[in-house]
Amino acid sequence: MSASGLGLWQVSGVQTDWHRSLAQAIRDPAELLRRLELGHMADRYSNGAASEFALLVPRSFLARMQIGDASDPLLRQVLPVDDELQPVSGFVVDAVSDASFRTAPGLLHKYSGRALMIAAGSCAVNCRYCFRRHYPYGDEPRRLDDWEPALAQLRADSSISELLLSGGDPLMLTDLRLSQLVDRVEDVPHLKRLRIHTRLPIVLPDRVTDELLRILKESRLTPVVVVHANHSNEVVADCADALRRLVRAGITVLNQSVLLRKVNDSVDALAGLSESLINLGVIPYYLHQLDRVAGAAHFEVDPAVGRRLIRELRARVPGYAVPRYVQEIAGEAHKTVIE
């Protein structure tokens, strides 16, 4: 690729609001605790864990944490702690065998009819339980032309009707880069749907730009946006506004969560989240059993507890507000419902 091509791909032109918000994200655990008036609990965080997987928290997400609450469910998702450094047997680097399903650079093809593109290697937040926290993003395409082998693979397989953009977070791409990628994807005639798996509307709500809505609405492909919130305290304020804008633009918006110890492992927490989501027009899609990734063992909830929580949830909220409780079992033809 030429130097000028590289420039076009990397430079966004104007500095957008969301880039400014991203630049202002908190990266220092001590600062995070200070801002929450928890400065006296500096022993709560682990520099060792932070040096393995950095702390990253946008200010909008911080603003939704409760001041002075050391067990805040949002704080727990992002604060590096010593528990991450304890090796636990069964918790491994590639918990879902991504590597064996990579059919081209940046392309994973696990399930019938759907392929997944690792469209970006970074996120606006670093979730401590992330199942791709050890993913070798450095090996994946970065420039538009680097996607050619993946696009060729998509063109060659007419059984694929849906492309998922994932990552990392695909909305870390600028609107320009995203629209260039979508343009190329639209050229694959048998693709019908474009699904975007993103946590940015939750953690960096100003990423939901008018231009993003335009790209999604005007695409030939039917758009589906799958966001990722784990607790009702996440889907308030500017985040609620961003979700409403997506929904009112006519886009199907689904949510997936991970069942996380001391974050959402109670029926009250799950019911609160489901209620908040459906009030905004967002449908709870999946509740994932934690993938057993190294460093995340302290978040695991026993599946027997998860099954009980889902049963109790079903007695509390409308049927369409009950997510499917699933686990990714390597080698299965779909995510496995474990209720």
Ligand SMILES: *Cc1c(COP(=O)(O)O)cnc(C)c1O
């Ligand atoms: C989860 C996943 C999908 C999507 O699965 P759905 O059950 O359709 O949500 C597709 N590809 C890969 C590689 C996945 O991990």
Ligand code: SF4
């Ligand atoms: S936003 Fe998703 S991919 Fe990014 S760190 Fe969190 S869980 Fe992982």
